[in-house]
Amino acid sequence: xxxxxxxxxxxxxxxxxxxxxxxxxxxxxxxxxxxxxxxxxxxxxxxxxxxxxxxxxxxxxxxxxxxxxxxxxxxxxxxxxxxxxxxxxxxxxxxxxxxxxxxxxxxxxxxxxxxxxxxxxxxxxxxxxxxxxxxxxxxxxxxxxxxxxxxxxxxxxxxxxxxxxxxxxxxxxxxxxxxxxxxxxxxxxxxxxxxx
Amino acid sequence: xxxxxxxxxxxxxxxxxxxxxxxxxxxxxxxxxxxxxxxxxxxxxxxxxxxxxxxxxxxxxxxxxxxxxxxxxxxxxxxxxxxxxxxxxxxxxxxxxxxxxxxxxxxxxxxxxxxxxxxxxxxxxxxxxxxxxxxxxxxxxxxxxxxxxxxxxxxxxxxxxxxxxxxxxxxxxxxxxxxxxxxxxxxxxxxxxxxxxxxxxxxxxxxxxxxxxxxxxxxxx
Numbered sequence: 426x427x428x429x430x431x432x433x434x435x436x437x438x439x440x441x442x443x444x445x446x447x448x449x450x451x452x453x454x455x456x457x458x459x460x461x462x463x464x465x466x467x468x469x470x471x472x473x474x475x476x477x478x479x480x481x482x483x484x485x486x487x488x489x490x491x492x493x494x495x496x497x498x499x500x501x502x503x504x505x506x507x508x509x510x511x512x513x514x515x516x517x518x519x520x521x522x523x524x525x526x527x528x529x530x531x532x533x534x535x536x537x538x539x540x541x542x543x544x545x546x547x548x549x550x551x552x553x554x555x556x557x558x559x560x561x562x563x564x565x566x567x568x569x570x571x572x573x574x575x576x577x578x579x580x581x582x583x584x585x586x587x588x589x590x591x592x593x594x595x596x597x598x599x600x601x602x603x604x605x606x607x608x609x610x611x612x613x614x615x616x617x618x619x620x621x
Numbered sequence: 622x623x624x625x626x627x628x629x630x631x632x633x634x635x636x637x638x639x640x641x642x643x644x645x646x647x648x649x650x651x652x653x654x655x656x657x658x659x660x661x662x663x664x665x666x667x668x669x670x671x672x673x674x675x676x677x678x679x680x681x682x683x684x685x686x687x688x689x690x691x692x693x694x695x696x697x698x699x700x701x702x703x704x705x706x707x708x709x710x711x712x713x714x715x716x717x718x719x720x721x722x723x724x725x726x727x728x729x730x731x732x733x734x735x736x737x738x739x740x741x742x743x744x745x746x747x748x749x750x751x752x753x754x755x756x757x758x759x760x761x762x763x764x765x766x767x768x769x770x771x772x773x774x775x776x777x778x779x780x781x782x783x784x785x786x787x788x789x790x791x792x793x794x795x796x797x798x799x800x801x802x803x804x805x806x807x808x809x810x811x812x813x814x815x816x817x818x819x820x821x822x823x824x825x826x827x828x829x830x831x832x833x834x835x836x837x838x839x840x841x842x
Contacts, residue, residue: 447816449819498723593831601821602821
């Protein structure tokens with residue numbers, strides 16, 4: 426299980442095991458913030474950064490604190506606390522040192538706390554028993570995969586404004602179905618590499 | 622309102638009814654169905670609906686967590702400082718999720734393995750958080766329980782519908798039992814069990830709900 430090389434995990438997390446299109450994580454902000462390519466790029470960048478940092482911190486917390494103390498059953502509450510605290514910290518640092526970046530990312534940062542992809546990545550890391558380097562590769566790959574998916578959907582939705590969609594399917598319903606087609610396209614990568 | 626999907630944790634459902642329990646129930650389970658109308662908490666709805674059994678367990682989990690967190694948040698609503706209410710809510714929700722997770726591990730190990738990380742992910746499920754924030758913070762405990770049940774049931778029913786059709790069309794089975802005579806004229810389509818099928822199924826369900834409900838006067842897209 427933990428024999429897979431870091432590179433394979435990284436590629437698989439982007440394409441074959443895309444955290445959004447095959448594991449359905451981070452759907453809420455995916456649907457809500459995919460109206461425009463620019464917005465989705467901003468959110469995507471923020472997710473990549475937070476995801477890689479929180480997987481590293483959660484790895485350290487899980488194997489350094491929770492395991493030795495036998496408190497593994499508290500992992501959910503500890504992970505979500507780490508994520509919330511980290512996001513808050515990043516927000517404060519960015520606001521202090523780079524107001525420009527703060528205004529660009531500003532509204533997305535709090536949203537990320539409730540993005541289930543972030544918590545999901547930490548949980549997958551534990552369930553699949555990744556080593557430290559593998560976790561880093563997985564966190565980075567999963568973040569990039571999520572960003573790629575949301576930018577793709579934003580592009581498609583921008584085009585879709587000019588098409589005639591039946592009234593009851595307008596908005597979220599058609600976005601779902603388009604995402605389904607996107608997921609089918611990503612299934613074409615299956616067999617290239619795989620992680621489980 | 623298209624805007625209320627922008628910020629899923631803080632989004633306010635339209636028309637909070639302050640009155641009777643029945644109104645609250647109907648509002649939560651049908652008129653403002655968390656999944657089909659408000660489109661909250663779709664991550665888990667997509668992930669676990671490949672089989673009906675998983676969908677039912679997930680629905681039960683959400684009903685439990687929703688009731689519990691609504692009750693506690695409501696009881697503590699006058700003692701929680703406004704600034705730290707989010708953290709308090711997350712801690713309360715996480716506690717109930719841990720309870721349910723430990724219960725599954727102890728008595729239904731196979732199911733716990735199948736659901737994998739998705740039980741833990743109820744913490745970040747926007748429905749629970751949204752109800753705590755939008756309803757339990759302003760209403761007395763009893764009414765909050767009703768609201769928790771209503772939203773939980775509304776979620777569970779839609780989940781069961783999707784799970785039913787995905788298992789039927791994808792594997793030709795229901796609850797793991799082959800449907801007699803069904804596969805003789807229908808070839809199960811694996812796609813329905815895989816990821817794209819989940820998106821198609823949920824998209825169609827949302828579309829049908831919108832069609833039944835009729836065009837929303839507030840929604841102009």
